Amino acid sequence: MEKEIDLSLLDGVLEEYAPVRGSLITILQHTQEIYGYLPKEAIELISEKTGIAASEIMGVGTFYTQFRFEPVGKYLIMLCQGTACHVNSSELILQTIKDELGIDDGQTTEDGLFSLKCVACLGCCSLSPVMMINEDTYGSLTPDKTKRILKELREAAQ
């Protein structure tokens, strides 16, 4: 069953930013922080309050890789595929995560626990290969270390 979207959560954001020109990206960022993604209902409300056409909002939303239009899992894995990580075998880590979780880049596990997203550089290149799960960064990854981290998170969620 789809969860009901509580649009009142957006009131404060819209009150603060809707009147400020050029704030669309900021509004979308706050919206995603609240819901974890950009729900259709929220986009319609933003359009109504800012006077920006919903099509334009979608145009902006789809341009930037940060924005999502589907809910993500409890743990969002952002795996770095930047240059330093590439040179230090991040491909192997990607393969390990895919094998462990059975998902591809951009997908979420069926139990809704993990989502995987490949990104370009988290700025911790000296610790490459690197991934970020929600707020935490993990560096110097090996296939074993990656498996261990995923296992710990899975256990913590139970």
Place this chain on the structure above:
Amino acid sequence: MRIVIGQGSCGIAAGAEKIRKALTEQSIGCDISITGCIGMCWLEPIVDIYDDDNALTRLVRVSENDAQAVAEYVETGDKSKVEKLIVTDEDSQFLSKQTRIALRNCGIINPELIEEYTEKGGYTALKKALGMTPEEVIEIIKTSGLAGRGGAGFPTWFKWNAARQSAGEEKYLICNADEGDPGAFMDRAVIESDPHNLIEGMLIGAYAIGAKHAVVYVRAEYPLAIKRLKNAIRQATENGVIGEDIFGSGFSCDFTIKAGAGAFVCGEETALIESLEGHRGMPRLKPPFPAQSGFWRKPSNINNVETFANVAWIINNGGEAFAAMGTEGSKGTKVFAVTGKVKRSGLVEIPMGKTLRDVIFDIGGGMKTDKPFKAVQMGGPSGGCIPASLIDTVIDYKALGATGAIMGSGGMVVMDESTCMVGMAKFFLDFTAKESCGKCIHCRIGTKRMLEMLERITKGEGREGDIELLEELCYSIKDGALCGLGQTAPNPVLTTIKYFRNEYEAHIKDKKCPAGECSDLIEYKIAADKCRGCTLCARNCPVGAIGGTVKQPHVIDTTKCIKCGKCYTVCKFGAVVKE
């Protein structure tokens, strides 16, 4: 004594926060504070202990389990407690061989306290500048020879002067902290470690061009930088450094932060402005330049973080002191993020005029693997790969440009013989094809076609004439693309063809990958004489392609093998080989 823990993003990722908690729990009777990125990222987490005479003992690769030993050392002064954690003299030279201007406070002061910045002479340059005319400030910057550190190396004074001369009351000063080059983190380190230095440089710039509004555009992947910068702006506002009538000079300037949303092209200045205005980050046609018509079509000046990070120092020390460092055409210092297969990976700031060898071998310590140095990638997706034969190239805009690479913003990714150069070109084209905004055809379609060809070549489906076709495509994209992204996207391909043509030929003609990286062109085998039959590979193989009994040499069934390379990485005896 006092304890200072390195808490830049790398430090935290390596576990610095856990150590801080563990040390706090030891209830040591001394002050425990934080600092930003020390730059010795490969040794994180780092704990600095200053004694009462301010002499430093630096502990590296510290873990939570060391908390008790650290506490004992602090209480007794007995160094033997932490002997094994003390940084080696050799590693210390990584810092002592540098000349730090932009990074002068990084890893020394607490980035969350304005007082620590002012104790180091912070905001005196702003005071000094406000006592001069804007023209005098621009003149000092001109004398210094400071050029843009964002990649293009355009003279900073010229841009400031153009924005100053531009008609109009409302002007904007913008800082480009989008740091899009994947593999570079100089700007992140400056913001996380010394945010007030950025603010001071920006305020001086705003005064010089006559802007009342300063804006920082920070990339979304840098949450800690955003947090520390916000905190610094609040403190500076409370201290009257930002706001109305700064230091009673009559000059006023406000400050805003905008977070990017993940688009490489937004590092390009006109795309950045589009993004600031809330649109898709598509570049504008130039002219008009931002100095005439920028943010909200008002005169605007955009500089990179590191460019601003030099400004306060230049005002305080004079343009001549800055210009005394470097070469004829490149003045001052440059910060590099040295990463990849290098032994000491971190931030290096050195005067222009040093060589790549100085950075990679003398300071960086050479390779961390036993394989020889092959190439260094500079300038990211807009740059190129410089081969080992050119290791003595001088760090200078012109000299680096002559190799086909660029100085870039400071990313230096070091590669050894295990990196495939065709694969590297493919890696960057995959990046630019994804990041192309789609506005112009040359970039949108051209990068895609190049990527397809490179994919074909790395799969062993290359054809005679592919190299020439790639080159032709490179030149037409360079000529036809609208913005810097497309114009420079061919550089990684052109430089790898120029210096590693034989590797392309091996892929195309012999269907071989000399570096052993392209999975379609290699086969994994187990050397029977080295295999001890430990079964580790068989247990790690995701498709059950490895057979054999315990203590007997194992065999890979090449018909089942998916070439994931797991056996190769897990084998402790070097028995798995690529052919």
